[in-house]
Amino acid sequence: MTVVFPHARLGLALIALAAGVACTGTSPQEPAAAPPAPAEAVVLSKTSQQLAGITVEAVKAEAVGDVLETVGTVALDDTRTARIGALVEGVVSATHANVGDRVRQGALLAGLHSHQVHDGWGDYRKAVADRRRVEQELSYASDALARTERLVADKAASTLELERTRAARAAATEQLAMAQAEVRRATESLEHLGISSNETTAAATEIIPVRTPQAGVVLERLVTTGTAVTPGTPLFVVSDTSSLWVLAEVDEAVLARVKVGAGVQVAVTAYAAERFPATVTLIGDTINAATRRVVVRCRVANGDGRLKPGMFARVQLEGIAPAPMVHVPVDAVQDLGERRVVFVPAADGRYVPREVETGAEREGRVEIRRGLVDGDRVVTRGAFLLKSQLLASPEGE
Known part of the structure; x- marks a missing residue:
């Protein structure tokens, strides 16, 4: 479909543009009509182009940043952030921090009374007592071995007796290692509860301290004095x-x-x-x-x-700037049915619609994802008039 829109007189051209109807004939000031244009094109004389305000620009592919x-x-x-919970079953004996308090790392937030404290001290004291007993046994076995060695040197004791005392000392050494391991286990159990294993403070240490592992602000206090807790009960939030x-x-x-x-x-x-x-x-x-x-x-x-x-x-x-892409003014893109097109100038005043695929719009410009490349010339102003002339003309005219 080709639309011919030459100009006869200036006044008639303006009326034709306002009404959106193509004029026919040839202006005496214009050369003869151009050869038949390819299908689906709009033809305008130079004067008509000027009266219609047709503007053609070369497009440029560029990366447009975005926010x-x-x-x-x-x-x-x-x-x-530290979300502090109870380690053992017990009862809150006292609270020492309130919501909004700024605390240092290791600050005391509350105290818990728990039977596990007594059990822990009992295990620790028993382990220490066993270690002392085994240390005494090892000392006795060492003295016995030294005495037997002197007797064997003086031929006053048999080698069998010497081997027996050596075996007794080795057994005592092994028992001492086991006793020391038990003391370490009991010590670590108390330290897990936050209690020092220093025996000089054992009598006074009956409460499990609740301390913050980091400095910050107390945002939540979820317990009060007398609250019964179990392992995992939330107590404080410090951040x-x-x-x-x-x-x-x-x-x-x-x-x-x-x-x-x-x-x-x-x-x-x-x-x-x-x-x-x-x-x-x-x-x-x-x-x-x-x-x-x-x-x-x-x-x-x-x-x-x-x-x-x-x-x-x-x-x-x-946002990271996308890959370079052609952008044209929003008015340059027109809808033809289900297609979106721009008008590309050809020879002898012809304007051919070219189908394009559009993307995002931003600040009056639209992204062209397919249909145009860097350097293509398109109508950026007056595209609506060209669309109107194209739609108003009968098929095959």
């Missing part, structure tokens, strides 16, 4: 909030543009005018089947403590 914006939640940094996580959800369609180490800007409602710099530290390994999104974990500094775990956040991820 991905999504939502997220401020969360505790698990690598800086260093000078560094937090922001867990953002990113659509799988743009996941390839997010990289570990990329910069992030975090905004929260409480400080709407501020942006908190962060860094992507982890990209999730699974996709949420319901939302088709992936969790991206970012680390944000919080030395001043203004960010609070649980806050909702707006997250801007600095």
